[in-house]
Amino acid sequence: MDTSQDIGVPGGAELLAFSDALIGPDAAALDTARSALAAALGPHSVSGAASIAANFSKNDRIANGCGIPVDPMQLKASVDLREQLGLNDFRSAINTFRHYTE
């Protein structure tokens, strides 16, 4: 993933770095990212970001583990985004495309 682009949201770079480090293996990088996030967005942002990362770590396993499809309305609304981010190439995309076409 390209991490060099400015995503135009305050603290965006710190949130991305925290997310990457939290899912990755480098504990020292995670400590650095956590401190940088707190410095950029305040101490409460750490539990908020950790909470959302935890929640979606759960949801991703439920979605991929149960083989659920994306609902048609959401599929229709995400055509451009999926194309830009390469989401259609994920292995789990087949759980949707075996039922629905673009």
Place this chain on the structure above:
Amino acid sequence: MAMFSNSEYPVRDDLAEIQEAQITALGAPGTWGTGAQRLAIAAEARQAGYDAGVLEAPEDGGHAPEIKLPDVARKVVRRLATDPKDVDQASYKEALAGGLSDAEYVEIVGVVARIVDFDVFARGMGVALAPLPNPEPGEPSRERPPEAVQELAWVPTIPNPPEGGAIADELYEGGPKPYIVRGMSLVPDELRKHVALEHIQYLPMNKIGIADYKHHEGLTRSQAEIVAARVSALNECFF
């Protein structure tokens, strides 16, 4: 000592309370697994995280499981814990062919998904993983909802109301829900725990459509969605 009381960063009371309650409840009998079996699943998921280098083992990991998971369950747990992007329909069929029932499989998915959730949160906060509780005696309820049918997921699900009946009204809070909510409905108790976490950790489901709704102090909705999208992309979750 309350969970996260030693954290350098503040944690909302409801967040700490639900994590503590759900970790403790892992030791209770579930729908298809005993308390000892559910703790063995959680411990195997953690071990997979240690082996992959994405979790740090705590000094006090709590209860050490005394039972050995069957190989088929162990394989499901480890793949889901550290490589969710590699879970496919063939691996689901392999699990069923290996002797797991569809409902046992769903309960395993629920337990793994939640222990990963609790551990990612602790790691994010920079605190040690919570000790696993001791197992509680008792038998699983083995209650399979008769309303569950084969829809579009690999696993049977309870349809949205009105087809799903009274249990759908209760589980789906009165209205139709997408598969990310309904996916676990073959094991209603796991679904209830999943949804309870959703309300507190992400945002209440009735607020999802409010673009500027702020659920976490220190984060706008846009900032929250950056984390959600990034984590899901890293896990290669199409949903």
